[in-house]
Amino acid sequence: MKKTALFCGIGAFLAAGSGVSANQQSRINPDFLEGRRDAPEAEIREPTRREKAMLIHMIARAVRPHWRPQSTLDGQSTTVTFRLNRDGSLASLPNVVKQIGFGGDEGLASEHAKMARFAIIExxxxxxxxxxxxAYETVTLTLDWSTRR
Structure with missing residues (x-):
């Protein structure tokens, strides 16, 4: 009997409406789906040296889990340059600008370059x-053995 009474009580509440009278105004802005129009944009400024180093470290730390070259010896490195959009997405594909320590082994150098590009894209x-x-519109990053650690 109590279950029936409780059920009827909920049904009566739902049938009565939300409880907001007709002369009360809604607290929801009519253009709430469009977002805040008065939200300030981030102030763009030139970072300090320390902040620039921090940005490069943040990018390198994000790349590290994706950097898996077939084999990298101490002294082998690939330097890539790429451009970013404001939201951190790639504005250009990574471009290899320098490779060191491959001693003429073009196959290994090519594989290293491919894996460097892949790590950044991922x-x-x-x-x-x-x-x-x-400071991060154009990024130059060197990937080597230490990047894997």
Whole structure:
């Protein structure tokens, strides 16, 4: 009997409506789906040396789990350059600009370059503070044995 009474009580509440009278105004803004229009944009400024180093470290740390070259010896490295959008997504594909320590082994150098590009593409988008965008618009990153650790 109590279950029936409880059920009827809920049904009566739902039938009565939300409990907001006709002369009360809704607290929901009519354009709430469009988002806040008065939200300030991040102030863009030139970062300090330390902040630039922090940004490169953040990018390298994001790339590290994806950097899996077939074999890398101490002294072998691949340097790549790429551009980023404000949201941290890639604006350009990574371009290899320098390779060291491959001693003429073009096959190994090519594989190293391919894996470097792959690691950066897989790591993107990067979670970086928009206020420092000028510092990470173009990134040059060297991938070597120490990047894997």
């Amino acid at each position: 790591a993107a988008p990067f979670n970086l503070p928009e206020e420092f965008y000028p």
